[in-house]
Structure formats: C-alpha cells, structure tokens
Amino acid sequence: MKNILLFDPFENRQPAVADLSAADMEYFVQVGFSLHRQVIRYASTIEERLFYIRQCATQFWTKDKLIANLKADVFHKEAAPNNFQFAIPDSRLRDKALQVFREDVVLDFLTLPDPDFVDEKDVEQQIVKNIKDFIMALGGDFSFMGNQYRLIVDGEESFIDLLFFNRRLRSLVAVELKSGKFKPEYAGKMNYYLSALDEYVKMPDENPSIGIILCRSMNEKKVEFSFRDMTKPMGVATYHSSSELPEAYKNILPSAEELSKLL
Numbered sequence: 316m317k318n319i320l321l322f323d324p325f326e327n328r329q330p331a332v333a334d335l336s337a338a339d340m341e342y343f344v345q346v347g348f349s350l351h352r353q354v355i356r357y358a359s360t361i362e363e364r365l366f367y368i369r370q371c372a373t374q375f376w377t378k379d380k381l382i383a384n385l386k387a388d389v390f391h392k393e394a395a396p397n398n399f400q401f402a403i404p405d406s407r408l409r410d411k412a413l414q415v416f417r418e419d420v421v422l423d424f425l426t427l428p429d430p431d432f433v434d435e436k437d438v439e440q441q442i443v444k445n446i447k448d449f450i451m452a453l454g455g456d457f458s459f460m461g462n463q464y465r466l467i468v469d470g471e472e473s474f475i476d477l478l479f480f481n482r483r484l485r486s487l488v489a490v491e492l493k494s495g496k497f498k499p500e501y502a503g504k505m506n507y508y509l510s511a512l513d514e515y516v517k518m519p520d521e522n523p524s525i526g527i528i529l530c531r532s533m534n535e536k537k538v539e540f541s542f543r544d545m546t547k548p549m550g551v552a553t554y555h556s557s558s559e560l561p562e563a564y565k566n567i568l569p570s571a572e573e574l575s576k577l578l
Contacts, residue, residue: 339365342372350381357385362410366390396535397550398542408522411484415456416527416550424448425556435494438554439463439476442492456483464489466511475508487512487524497533497551502541509547523547529554 343351350371358364367385370376376384390413397416403409424445425438442449443462450457457479464478477490489508493501505526512524526549538551 339369342368345372349378350376353378353381353385357382358390360406360410362407362413363390396533396538396542397548398545399548399550402546402548403523405522408484412486412525412548415453415481415484416525416552418552420452420529420552420554422449422452422554422556425554435476435492438492438494442477450479453479456481457488458482460487466508466515468511468515473508473511475512478512481525484522484525485520486522487517489524489526491526491528493528493530495531497528497530497538497541499537499541501528501530502538502545502549505549506545506547509549513547525549527552 346368351368354364354367354371358367367381367390370384371381396418397412399409399412403412422442425441439462446459450459458481460478460480462477464475466473466475475489476492479488479490480486481488489505489512491501491505491508505528509524509526517524524547526547528549528551530551530553532553533551542549
C-alpha cells in the first residue's frame, strides 16, 4: 500500500519509505484513492507528493481544490524565496528543505503595539518565551539550541539570533530576525554565519547548515539578486502576528490549535 501511495507503478525506481513518520501514514489512510491518483499524476518527487497528501488530510481539500493547487504548483510557490536550487546539490535534501521553509510565518503569540515600529530584541524575547509556539509555527521537527548563539572566529565574537536543529533535514538552522524590510547586506552576514557553523559546530554526519532571514517584509527581486552568488543555502521569510494576517489568508493557514494537533 505504501508503494501505491507514493509511486506510479510505471515509474522505474524502487520505493523509498524509510523516512515516513507514523503521522504521514495516518494521512495516507485519511485521503481518498481519487486524490492519491491526482497527486501521483501531477507531483513528481516524494517530498512533493507527501506535501499534497498532508494538505489534503489536514486542510480537507476537495478533488477540485487539489487539482487546482497541483496545476498552480503550490508546493514550490509557497516556499520561502531561497537559493536552494544552486546551494543544495542533493535533490532529495533540496525537496525536503523546500517543504520545511515557507514564505509567511504567523506568530499568534506575538504582540506588536505599533506595527510600524518593531524592536528586534522584543520579538526575539517573545519568541524565546514562547519557543514551543514558534516551533509549531515553523512546522515542527525543530529542536531549539539557543538564542544569541555565540560564534568565535579568529578571536572575534558573533551572535546568531536563534539557532535550531531540524531532524528531518539533519541540518543546523540559523534564524536572523529583522524588524523591517529585507536588505541585501543581510545575505552576506548570513553566509558568514553558515560558514562558521559548518566549520565549528556542524557534526561530520550532518548536512550543511541552512539560514533563514525572518523579516517584516521583502522585495523578491532584491532577495533573488542578493542570493544569486551565495554558496550557502538560505532563504527569506516574513512574519506577522495573527491580528495582522490579511483576511484572505485567515481561512487558509492552520491555526495554532490545528498546528498543535498535527504535532
């Protein structure tokens, strides 16, 4: 049954199901055969198929909605702007990273009295205080390693705002918080952090570190140009409090309670 759910019988490859969690197997049972057929028809990679099966099970997608989202290539469009295509040569790891990191992060616990003036330290303190909720907002599989994580390179100190380890990716994940719009210089700083993490912190059996710059807003063309020649995998995501979320998105994104059930 696992093979049928993940692979077209005419595909010339062996099924790989070792990474499937118990929750994923439950999702397979919940999703009807007609939906599985559409996923197999339109989605080519394992991670892409898993993404759509999870969405069908947790968001109660109809067949028409599934087909529309498959044709719109929602799996790739929802991913945070990144350089993974060039910085992560392993296609399987790249697909996992695309699934893990999303463009918008809704932080229900975040209180922003004045949305036009956001203090980065205040946001960091609220995240650390509500670290479990923050991990749920990211999507799970993250272990928190600390905030203001200290790096020493040639006798000089640097501090990463938030450092995580992602079990699914087997990678360190550095998160830098920015109170305003994305700036090109943020990419250079993140590239430096990731190089230092890979040199001094990453274990030999782990995958290269990944960076996420979490901003209030961004211009995707600036992100594209900033990442074009960077060698380390990184992406940009925006964050919002639940009160700021546009009305059109409120019924699409899962609530904190729903995320809790998924985890």
